[in-house]
Amino acid sequence: MVGITSYGAYIPVYxxxxxxxxQVWGGGGKGEKAVANFDEDSLTMGVEGARDCLKGTEKExxxxxxxxxxxxxxxxxxxxxxIAAALDLREDIIAADITDSLRCGTIALRMALDAVKAGxxxxxxxxxxxCRIPPxxxxxxxxxxxxxxxxxxxxxxxxxxxxxxxxxTSEFIDIWRLEYDKITxxxxxxxxxxxxxxxxxxxxxxxxxxxxxxxxxxxATAAFNALDERTHRDMARRLGLDAKTQVQDPLFGKVGxxxxxxxxxxxxxxxxxAKPGDRILLASYGDGADAHILRVTDDIEKIRDKRGIKxxxxxxxxxxxxxxxxxxxxxMEFEPSLEIxxxxxxxxxxxxxxxxxxxxxxxxxxxxxIQFPMQKACMYCQADEKDLEEIGLSxxxxxxxxxxMDERSPVIDPPNVLAAVTLEGGGRFFSQMTDRDVNNLKVGxxxxxxxxxxxxxxxxHNYFWKxxxxxx
Amino acid sequence: MRPEAIRDKVAIIGMxxxxxxxxxxxxxxxxxxxxxxEALEDGGVELKDIEAGWVGxxxxxxxxxxxxxxxxxxxxxxxxxxxxxxxxxxxxxxxSFAVACGLYDLVLxxxxxxxxxxxxxxxxxxxxxxxxxQGFTAPGRWALGATRYFQNYEIKPEEGKRLLxxxxxxxxxxxxxxxxxxxxxxxxxxxxxxxxIVAWPLGLLDCCPVTDGAAAAVICPxxxxxxxxxxxxxxxxxxxxxxxxxxxxxxxxxxxxxxxxQAAAKQAYExxxxxxxxxxxxxxxxxxCFTIAELMEYEAVGFSPLGGAKQDIEAGTFTLEGELPVxxxxxxxxxxxxxxxxxxxxxxxxxxxxxxxxxRRQLKDPKISxxxxxYGHPGFLGPVVTIxxxxx
Numbered sequence: 086m087v088g089i090t091s092y093g094a095y096i097p098v099y100x101x102x103x104x105x106x107x108q109v110w111g112g113g114g115k116g117e118k119a120v121a122n123f124d125e126d127s128l129t130m131g132v133e134g135a136r137d138c139l140k141g142t143e144k145e146x147x148x149x150x151x152x153x154x155x156x157x158x159x160x161x162x163x164x165x166x167x168i169a170a171a172l173d174l175r176e177d178i179i180a181a182d183i184t185d186s187l188r189c190g191t192i193a194l195r196m197a198l199d200a201v202k203a204g205x206x207x208x209x210x211x212x213x214x215x216c217r218i219p220p221x222x223x224x225x226x227x228x229x230x231x232x233x234x235x236x237x238x239x240x241x242x243x244x245x246x247x248x249x250x251x252x253x254t255s256e257f258i259d260i261w262r263l264e265y266d267k268i269t270x271x272x273x274x275x276x277x278x279x280x281x282x283x284x285x286x287x288x289x290x291x292x293x294x295x296x297x298x299x300x301x302x303x304x305a306t307a308a309f310n311a312l313d314e315r316t317h318r319d320m321a322r323r324l325g326l327d328a329k330t331q332v333q334d335p336l337f338g339k340v341g342x343x344x345x346x347x348x349x350x351x352x353x354x355x356x357x358x359a360k361p362g363d364r365i366l367l368a369s370y371g372d373g374a375d376a377h378i379l380r381v382t383d384d385i386e387k388i389r390d391k392r393g394i395k396x397x398x399x400x401x402x403x404x405x406x407x408x409x410x411x412x413x414x415x416x417m418e419f420e421p422s423l424e425i426x427x428x429x430x431x432x433x434x435x436x437x438x439x440x441x442x443x444x445x446x447x448x449x450x451x452x453x454x455i456q457f458p459m460q461k462a463c464m465y466c467q468a469d470e471k472d473l474e475e476i477g478l479s480x481x482x483x484x485x486x487x488x489x490m491d492e493r494s495p496v497i498d499p500p501n502v503l504a505a506v507t508l509e510g511g512g513r514f515f516s517q518m519t520d521r522d523v524n525n526l527k528v529g530x531x532x533x534x535x536x537x538x539x540x541x542x543x544x545x546h547n548y549f550w551k552x553x554x555x556x557x
Numbered sequence: 558m559r560p561e562a563i564r565d566k567v568a569i570i571g572m573x574x575x576x577x578x579x580x581x582x583x584x585x586x587x588x589x590x591x592x593x594x595e596a597l598e599d600g601g602v603e604l605k606d607i608e609a610g611w612v613g614x615x616x617x618x619x620x621x622x623x624x625x626x627x628x629x630x631x632x633x634x635x636x637x638x639x640x641x642x643x644x645x646x647x648x649x650x651x652x653s654f655a656v657a658c659g660l661y662d663l664v665l666x667x668x669x670x671x672x673x674x675x676x677x678x679x680x681x682x683x684x685x686x687x688x689x690x691q692g693f694t695a696p697g698r699w700a701l702g703a704t705r706y707f708q709n710y711e712i713k714p715e716e717g718k719r720l721l722x723x724x725x726x727x728x729x730x731x732x733x734x735x736x737x738x739x740x741x742x743x744x745x746x747x748x749x750x751x752x753x754i755v756a757w758p759l760g761l762l763d764c765c766p767v768t769d770g771a772a773a774a775v776i777c778p779x780x781x782x783x784x785x786x787x788x789x790x791x792x793x794x795x796x797x798x799x800x801x802x803x804x805x806x807x808x809x810x811x812x813x814x815x816x817x818x819q820a821a822a823k824q825a826y827e828x829x830x831x832x833x834x835x836x837x838x839x840x841x842x843x844x845x846c847f848t849i850a851e852l853m854e855y856e857a858v859g860f861s862p863l864g865g866a867k868q869d870i871e872a873g874t875f876t877l878e879g880e881l882p883v884x885x886x887x888x889x890x891x892x893x894x895x896x897x898x899x900x901x902x903x904x905x906x907x908x909x910x911x912x913x914x915x916x917r918r919q920l921k922d923p924k925i926s927x928x929x930x931x932y933g934h935p936g937f938l939g940p941v942v943t944i945x946x947x948x949x
Contacts, residue, residue, distance in 0.1 A: 493756070
């Protein structure tokens with residue numbers, strides 16, 4: 086039966102305590118929210134979620150990649166194609182950005198299931214990610230968080246089967262961004278709650294359960310999103326779920342509302358706890374609503390090696406002030422830099438695409454040594470380029486050979502930590518370090534690689550890899 | 558290589574050097590004119606007798622007209638060279654070849670850099686690729702060496718910073734004895750240790766300043782040098798070792814030593830006929846863009862054994878009164894680092910020391926000088942070495 090064969094999630098390492106927002110703007114928010122680092126966006130977080138999902142699985146049979154986000158970093162230019170390159174997927178796949186709706190994740194999931202059912206794809210990778218910018222000093226600011234989720238959909242070995250779904254599409258306008266808006270806009274919350282969220286989600290669930298002759302009691306848990314904590318509690322009650330045993334935590338307290346990624350991430354948290362045979366109610370709201378009956382199979386036990394939600398939650402760094410958050414999301418007009426602006430060259434990046442995006446290195450067939458980046462001749466034995474074979478190195482772990490912390494470098498979050506990372510099996514990555522605690526660095530610590538936005542030189546997002554201290 | 562092709566074939570008969578510093582009121586042209594005419598007057602040479610020129614700069618100009626323009630040279634062969642921080646010595650080296658082969662009698666060599674017109678507090682980041690190696694500023698890159706050097710020799714960061722501070726204190730002291738140096742200020746060990754961090758573990762006083770300046774030399778074949786002066790200075794040898802820059806990606810390289818610097822020094826020793834550098838060399842100018850660079854260079858050029866820099870620093874080996882004074886004029890740290898002029902500034906110090914004109918920092922009876930300037934960082938270096946000797 087067609088279903089979800091693997092899942093993965095990503096929560097950025099930085100968290101902002103709502104206490105800090107209370108100090109700046111007043112209010113009594115509790116808990117914390119996940120904040121993408123300055124070099125992250127929905128695309129890079131999507132890559133992270135997808136890498137978690139694909140860990141230990143073969144990638145050859147992935148025939149399509151759908152990237153679902155309301156915040157794709159390009160308005161024109163596909164993000165899915167860049168994600169596919171960073172994941173080193175085959176070239177002959179179909180890739181699509183499915184965007185604009187907070188429900189684009191569950192819509193993409195359905196499209197993936199349909200493609201596999203129809204036989205037009207063996208496996209489809211669905212990547213859902215959002216990095217929405219809330220207006221400062223708004224109800225959204227403490228609420229919004231950043232994160233990503235990914236699902237591999239296939240016909241064999243499904244860990245989660247979808248027994249039924251119901252979709253409702255509505256023109257209802259509640260939360261939006263115009264083509265020139267940076268921050269999310271909204272209408273009066275009572276209107277959205279009473280005429281949007283509550284009736285649509287309830288209707289989707291009720292219609293689905295009725296068609297399948299099920300009641301709330303038939304579910305081990307329910308994973309659904311909401312406008313906020315309060316509407317989530319209210320919906321659980323309306324659906325007749327037991328708040329203590331049947332409702333999956335919507336992650337608002339520790340991560341925040343992650344937009345399109347919200348429902349998928351809540352689902353992954355549910356799957357981490359799920360036992361074979363469990364039935365899960367999944368429901369999502371935005372431009373209407375959808376509801377799904379999920380059945381967990383025995384194969385769930387084969388995909389327990391994920392960072393998922395739990396491990397990502399456990400590995401964190403606290404943002405120590407609001408100023409850093411403002412800089413990360415570029416929420417103020419800052420002093421123009423006298424530094425020479427970075428430049429880029431699209432032909433240069435294109436020539437180097439196999440190591441810039443895919444992080445391929447070379448293995449010398451003559452001396453056997455691995456090297457990064459790809460070389461024109463072996464750096465160890467000078468063997469000709471034809472004796473060098475390309476190998477993917479992005480999954481390699483490494484150790485920190487040396488590092489420095491540059492306080493004067495024109496980066497958004499100084500110090501700029503420079504690093505030389507020796508990769509397991511060979512190759513050394515001369516790299517910028519990200520997601521680091523500057524008080525806890527020393528030669529020899531374990532490192533891993535992460536795909537990041539390096540800069541926006543010449544008005545284009547320029548992506549490449551960085552290193553970071555291993556997150557688990 | 559045939560060392561005799563260059564050793565003792567070329568003489569420096571005149572030298573000039575501007576005041577190094579934040580020369581807000583001087584353009585590159587002003588500094589070129591000042592340094593060139595000081596060198597010409599020092600050598601008793603008239604500009605009209607100059608037959609060719611070499612001019613070195615990294616960022617200040619593009620072609621030989623950088624020299625022919627301000628000096629109004631009448632259609633002479635002038636070549637601009639650039640080889641990173643060793644640029645000025647590279648100009649001297651190539652000019653020396655032209656003189657040694659007998660082509661020209663009088664050649665003017667100038668190095669210049671005008672850095673303070675850019676609005677930058679530091680050097681611009683030299684970028685080589687749109688996304689790879691981003692943010693690797695000079696202090697950040699040298700600090701990679703410091704971190705690993707300390708680790709390898711089991712020197713605690715605080716202890717390591719103390720060693721580096723001693724180098725900064727020494728070079729600041731020497732700078733107070735050099736009227737043309739950028740800084741004329743003593744610093745204490747405590748000040749150096751308390752300075753704000755620039756690129757951990759390097760603090761502000763571990764870094765050389767951003768400086769404007771120019772330096773110049775007039776050279777001629779040895780056989781006519783006596784026409785101009787008795788105390789001319791001899792070119793003994795050069796060494797240049799452009800690394801492929803792979804150390805940073807080579808897992809066999811561990812950032813604790815400078816193989817390119819070692820190779821350049823070896824070439825120069827061979828050309829100059831030096832077998833025991835520590836004994837034979839009277840004074841040295843090393844490339845102390847950062848204090849850690851000077852420390853690692855002690856070992857790379859053979860003044861200290863590998864891992865032995867610490868002992869020598871503590872023993873005061875490289876102070877003005879020590880066994881082998883290094884950076885007697887204050888070095889890059891105190892004299893300043895106008896990139897394309899630095900190499901000739903180092904030669905200027907040797908030249909003045911040999912002639913007994915080094916004021917309060919004058920050494921007793923110096924005979925052989927070692928000068929080394931290099932671009933890059935541990936794992937990616939381009940050193941240029943010049944060995945000069947007193948005429949005996």
